[in-house]
Amino acid sequence: MRREPNRLLQQHLAEAGLSRKGLARRLNDLGLTRGLAGMRYDHGSVLRWIGGQRPRDPAPKLLAEIFSLRLGKPVSAEDIGMSRGAVPLDLGQEFPHSWQEGVASVTALWRADVERRKFLLDSTFALGAGSAGIARWLTIPAEERLSADGPRRVGVSDVTAIREVTRSFSELDNRFGGGSIRGPVVKYLDTAVTPLLRDGAYGEATGRALATAAAELTRLAGWMAYDLEQHGIAQRYLIQALGLARGAGDHGLGGEILAGMSHQALYIGQPRHGLDLARAAAMAAERSGVFSLLAEARVLEAHAFALLGDGAACAASLHRAEVAFDRRSPENEPKWIGYFDEAYLAAKSAHCLRDLGDGAAAVRQARRSLRMDGRYVRGKMFNLSLLASALLQQGELEEACTAAASALDVAQGLQSVRTRSYVADMRKRLQPYAAEPRVAEVLARA
Structure with missing residues (x-):
């Protein structure tokens, strides 16, 4: 689907006398003053917005604020062609820059999925989607604290409920496949988890537990889409689940999601991409010390080499998988890796x-x-x-x-x-x- 160029944004850039690089720098600086340390937009980001993409919230509101100050008159998100109701066609394909951006992106993805938006149903696997963000996560540690002061108090019972729902739906998925139960999973995310993320009040420990629980269920919804061969939707869910795991600072769960992304890439015949993802999963596994996950990452790496016809590299990776497997202690590992x-x-x-x-x-x-x-x-x-x-x-x-x-x-x-x-x-x-x-x-x- 072709996007319409954002001429309103072009006009405001020209009127304000700002370059694309200058606008991106001001946006990052303003985000930093508002506690959004993860914003790292550049001139290429602005170029994509001019081409018709809409950045994740809260970027449109911050951009409108920048133009208002620069021009000395009120400028709204609608004035720069970024109305609140617009849904970007690449929703979910970009790894979030910050926790707030990630919450806005993943909850919008759930809502679009519940509404069965055509752009989402028609989406296909985008090679390299989220790759820059994944590399950023592996090389730059999370800086922000995960706390919020919304109107709804989030407690341990809320997190426990999400985990119990995830466990139940996962069992059904393994027994019957994702066809009959993916809809209820997405609806639960939209109706029960969205209010906790958007309107919740929680401290650091509860915030990280909430992020982890939301990441696990988002990953499951993505895995079910993969099982239904809805590969574009699955990819978006897995990228956003990875963003939630980063917010929680959970390298183990992040590695498990990367392994799932590798699994999907190998299945659809993209072994080189699958190899990159498997290696990223191995890095996360080594950081977390979850040896079952490391074994999974290495055997996925081996499968990528097999599909590429490299028998020697495949054999070496299989050996590394067996070595990691021998070092595992299942009783001390997270429940989400129990299947391995x-x-x-x-x-x-x-x-x-x-x-x-x-x-x-x-x-x-x-x-x-x-x-x-x-x-x-x-x-x-x-x-x-x-x-x-x-x-x-x-x-x-x-x-x-x-x-x-x-x-x-x-x-x-x-x-x-x-x-x-x-x-x-x-x-x-x-x-x-x-x-x-x-x-x-x-x-x-x-």
Whole structure:
């Protein structure tokens, strides 16, 4: 969708005698005086606004204030082409500069999602979206204190409620897929979490707990969108979840979100981007000391190398993943990484080996992956499909059909577009053997 240039902003720049760089500097300075230390706009930001983008709140209001002072007359956000009701088409794709900007961005994203705004439904994965902000987070520590003095008191019970909702919805997602429950998750974020973030009163400890809880649930909503192959929406949610995690100063959760972003990039065929994200996840994991997360980041790194055809680098990353896995102590790690166990590591290793053409090793790892927690129904379907494809590489046609049939049995109860994609992949791999009666039977079911 093409944006209309913001001629009102151009006119005010010319009238005020300001350069793009000068306006950006004044905005950053004004933000700093208002406690918004994270603002780091530059001339390129202003150029994008002239091109039709709208910056996140509270930037439009601050820009109007700058022009008012410069011109000696009242100037509103509407006067510079940044009306409050306008929603930027890149909403959620930019990593927030500050906590206040992040709250404005993520709550606007939830609202647009509830309203099923067309620009959001039609959005696609944007390569590199949020990358500059991610690099900024990894290299520049958060400076601001997380406290607020709004009209609504936020307490421990509010944070506990969000975490309990996240736990319940996560269990349902693993059992049934994201199709039937993503809507209620987004609605809860919009109706229950938005007031806490926007109007809350809390001190430092409660503020960080609230940011962490909101980040976990936002991440889950993004993961559900990924499961539905709504990749543009998923990417925006994961970027904003990462912003919330940064606000909380939670490097471990940030690394887990980066790992999820890497997972998505690899799935849609962007291994180089996935590799960058996996390495960023590893950096965050090392800072946090969560070794299960470090193992996950390394095995994602290995998968990226496998998709790039670099067997030696893949093997080195798999070894590093196993070393990190051996150092983990699950009882001392956050609950959100509880899914990452020996079966999960085996499944990701099997993906690497299969994609490198090592069918025998892939079969061994795929068999190990099936010794998994029964609550992860969707994961079981994926792992059965993986075993079927690895067995086909080895020419074990009968056993591959048995595994494929089992995968189809599990898939029947799932509302997951990724599940359908796995089924389509099995069909494609089985098609060359369609003349075999057992294969024809599985293909008919698929």
